[in-house]
Amino acid sequence: MGTNQSLPKITPQDRAILDLKLQRDKLRQYQKKIQVILDREHAIAKEHLTAGRKDRAIVALRRRRYQQSLLLKTDGQLENLEQLVSSIEFSLIEVSVVHGLKQGNDVLKEIHKELNVEQVEKLLEDSHEAREYQREIGELLVNQLSLDDEDAVQAELLELQAKALEVPQEMPPVLLPDAPTSEPAQPISEDHRPAEEHDRVLVPS
Numbered sequence: 001m002g003t004n005q006s007l008p009k010i011t012p013q014d015r016a017i018l019d020l021k022l023q024r025d026k027l028r029q030y031q032k033k034i035q036v037i038l039d040r041e042h043a044i045a046k047e048h049l050t051a052g053r054k055d056r057a058i059v060a061l062r063r064r065r066y067q068q069s070l071l072l073k074t075d076g077q078l079e080n081l082e083q084l085v086s087s088i089e090f091s092l093i094e095v096s097v098v099h100g101l102k103q104g105n106d107v108l109k110e111i112h113k114e115l116n117v118e119q120v121e122k123l124l125e126d127s128h129e130a131r132e133y134q135r136e137i138g139e140l141l142v143n144q145l146s147l148d149d150e151d152a153v154q155a156e157l158l159e160l161q162a163k164a165l166e167v168p169q170e171m172p173p174v175l176l177p178d179a180p181t182s183e184p185a186q187p188i189s190e191d192h193r194p195a196e197e198h199d200r201v202l203v204p205s
Helices: 012-050 054-114 117-144 147-164 195-199
Strands: none
16 A cells, blocks of 8 residues: 655755765775785785895885775765765755744744734733723722622632632630649548448448
């Protein structure tokens, strides 16, 4: 099943960066080949020298020296390509940042258009008129209420404020009796029988 997701658009800048990276990769592969040649020429020169063929050993070393000069040139070209790719990529990042800043400034301009000075002043005037209207209504109601009604209003306001602040109402203090300063008197028994009858053990007949 196919997907409906659209592929990202490839820009000319993307193609340029891709081409530079391909050239960079080719140079790196070329450097690897040169390094193989350098190692081989060194081995050939060693073999000729061991066999007593000094002239052939010199030719191999000269070829090796030439390959080394090519390797140095590719190093310089590779460094230039790396710097060029980094510069282009960084420039694209800068372009993206500048584009984002431009969009942000456009948004701020639109907000400033919607909230211009006249609209802010009108909003403040409307708020002021609303406060004046509330004050007039409040004064009118005050003139229509009695003192008891106004006291009830204030009491209800304080109750609402206390609930809003979650302040528990104070409980009235509990009055405790004073501690006794003398020993308690001997309790008087309600039984008026003689003492000896209290000590008598009742035995069933």
